[in-house]
Amino acid sequence: MSKSISTNARQESQVAMLHLFEFDMYDFNGDFVETLRFTDHDIFVDDGTNDYTPLAITFDALKEDISMEADSITVTIDNVSGALSYEALNSEWRNNRAKIERIVYTPKADIINTETYEYGYGDNLGTYPELLLSEYTYDKYTLFEGIIDTFNASEQALNGTITSLFANWTTKFPPRTYNQTEFTSVVDAMVNSVYWGRESE
Amino acid sequence: MNCFTFVYGYLLSKGVYLPSSWEEYTKQDMRIFVSKYKWFLQNKMHYKFFESFCSYVDTAKENDIIIDDNGVAVAINKFKCYGIFKKKPTIMDIDKNKKILRIN
Numbered sequence A: 001m002s003k004s005i006s007t008n009a010r011q012e013s014q015v016a017m018l019h020l021f022e023f024d025m026y027d028f029n030g031d032f033v034e035t036l037r038f039t040d041h042d043i044f045v046d047d048g049t050n051d052y053t054p055l056a057i058t059f060d061a062l063k064e065d066i067s068m069e070a071d072s073i074t075v076t077i078d079n080v081s082g083a084l085s086y087e088a089l090n091s092e093w094r095n096n097r098a099k100i101e102r103i104v105y106t107p108k109a110d111i112i113n114t115e116t117y118e119y120g121y122g123d124n125l126g127t128y129p130e131l132l133l134s135e136y137t138y139d140k141y142t143l144f145e146g147i148i149d150t151f152n153a154s155e156q157a158l159n160g161t162i163t164s165l166f167a168n169w170t171t172k173f174p175p176r177t178y179n180q181t182e183f184t185s186v187v188d189a190m191v192n193s194v195y196w197g198r199e200s201e
Numbered sequence B: 001m002n003c004f005t006f007v008y009g010y011l012l013s014k015g016v017y018l019p020s021s022w023e024e025y026t027k028q029d030m031r032i033f034v035s036k037y038k039w040f041l042q043n044k045m046h047y048k049f050f051e052s053f054c055s056y057v058d059t060a061k062e063n064d065i066i067i068d069d070n071g072v073a074v075a076i077n078k079f080k081c082y083g084i085f086k087k088k089p090t091i092m093d094i095d096k097n098k099k100i101l102r103i104n
Helices: A085-089 A186-193 B003-013 B027-035 B037-042 B045-051
Strands: A016-026 A032-039 A044-046 A051-054 A057-059 A072-078 A097-105 A110-112 A115-117 A129-132 A138-153 A157-164 B054-057 B065-068 B071-075 B080-085 B088-093 B099-103
Touching (some): A072 A138, A085 A138, B003 B037, B003 B071, B045 B071
Parallel strands (some): A032 A051, A044 A129
Antiparallel strands (some): A016 A032, A044 A051, A057 A072, A138 A157, B080 B088
């Protein structure tokens, strides 16, 4: 996939960046419920198809190398308000698809109540403030896509480790029959059975 | 504008109609309603008002009423609501202190 930034998003050196997060959610019976869509932008983002909810969500720096260490990324969602507690405790997060996309765009200036916002403010459509990407020139690419490997929730934050699909290329994905005390995560189970791309002896 | 009139106006723009009267108050008395809104909040009258035509639910969806001791707002989705905070329309979390009411 291309990760280059075109001239679309480099007019007058005003480049803004936001991320879109998607998490597939299943109930405890294994039935698909919905796809949760979040953004680290400060207002709602509409990509023309879906609405992304603004949340305090961060992820680790992505590391890609040739070591046999399974490639993964940790995502943290703030839950100080407790708004996500119900969702965290009533859905199965592990083993589900997760995707992080990066949007690079040129924000337009907005004037609200005679005050000029050089880098834009958002589009108030008479409802709630929302960024409509269709009104911007932007570049979009998938930063990371994989499955949620580990997940834990506390009163303050939700933490998840997303493992790249790359990790599954030559490895047989272990069924969920391993002992949780022996392998604390799916990745641990895979790393334990794989050595330099082949099954360990 | 206060949280009540904001919720009324917002839902009206979405095609959701709330009762135009409650006890001795009618929509025509909106001026009294606005001027007395602190009294409404202090006496938790807003709970009684919305409970009269809504039911409590566990998770929010679009256009549900989000209520706490400080006022009311409208749900955008299950995580966020839109209401008046410090006299300005603001997106807020639907936190654990807020209750969710769905219009019957």
